[in-house]
Amino acid sequence: MGDPGGPSPAASVRPSARFMRAHPAHWIALAFGAGLSPFAAGTVGTLWAWLVWALLLSGLSPTAQAVVVALGVPLAWWAATVTARHLRTADPGAIVVDEVVAFWIVLWLISPASFGAQCAAFALFRYFDAAKPGPVGWADRLLHGARGWKGGWGIVLDDLVAAFCTLFVIAVWRAW
Numbered sequence: 001m002g003d004p005g006g007p008s009p010a011a012s013v014r015p016s017a018r019f020m021r022a023h024p025a026h027w028i029a030l031a032f033g034a035g036l037s038p039f040a041a042g043t044v045g046t047l048w049a050w051l052v053w054a055l056l057l058s059g060l061s062p063t064a065q066a067v068v069v070a071l072g073v074p075l076a077w078w079a080a081t082v083t084a085r086h087l088r089t090a091d092p093g094a095i096v097v098d099e100v101v102a103f104w105i106v107l108w109l110i111s112p113a114s115f116g117a118q119c120a121a122f123a124l125f126r127y128f129d130a131a132k133p134g135p136v137g138w139a140d141r142l143l144h145g146a147r148g149w150k151g152g153w154g155i156v157l158d159d160l161v162a163a164f165c166t167l168f169v170i171a172v173w174r175a176w
Contacts, residue, residue: 013087015094025082028075028097035094043126045096049103050122057104058111065108072101073156081152091155099129102159106166117170124169128162136161 013019015036020026034048035041057065076097083095106121107113113121128136140158 012089012092015087015092019086023082023086025079026086028079029083029095031096031100035096041093041096042099042129045099046103046122046126046129048096049100050107050118052100053104053107058107062108062111065104065111069101069104069108072104073160076101076156077152079152080155084152084155095155098156098159101156102129102163105160105163109167110170121166121170124166125162128165129159132158132162134165136165 015026015030017033017036020030020033020036030036031045031048034045037044057068060068079097080095084090084092087094103122103125106125107118110117110121132140136158139161142157
């Protein structure tokens with residue numbers, strides 16, 4: 001039935017703009033509202049990540065981008081942990097900060113990349129994140145699911161693995 005210290009699905013809270021404004025972690029976890037999308041919140045969150053990358057982060061040096069990514073991962077863990085607890089759900093679909101930081105890793109490591117290459121990276125990342133084949137599914141089950149509630153790492157890990165799988169396919173494609 002889940003971890004006794006974890007959230008209870010029966011008592012889950014539905015996220016809203018009001019909920020998002022209630023705590024700084026909610027703003028971050030819901031990617032400033034992208035996670036409130038009524039459909040495909042993960043895709044909307046990934047598109048939001050891409051837009052922020054294009055408008056703000058792509059102009060930074062690779063070192064500065066690395067710092068943003070390095071700080072973003074633990075920040076995502078914290079925001080996802082707090083927000084999931086407040087929503088009383090182990091892995092709420094509205095939490096999209098995991099997609100954001102994972103896709104930033106992809107964009108950072110393929111830079112500089114053409115728009116077409118970024119589109120391919122987006123499609124691959126969304127496939128791995130949504131379908132959860134192989135190692136992504138394993139990571140998803142490892143930190144929650146059958147093993148119970150594990151906080152923000154359970155939310156973030158599968159997206160990091162999806163980013164790795166995306167980068168692996170791109171590397172194989174480039175090498176071929």
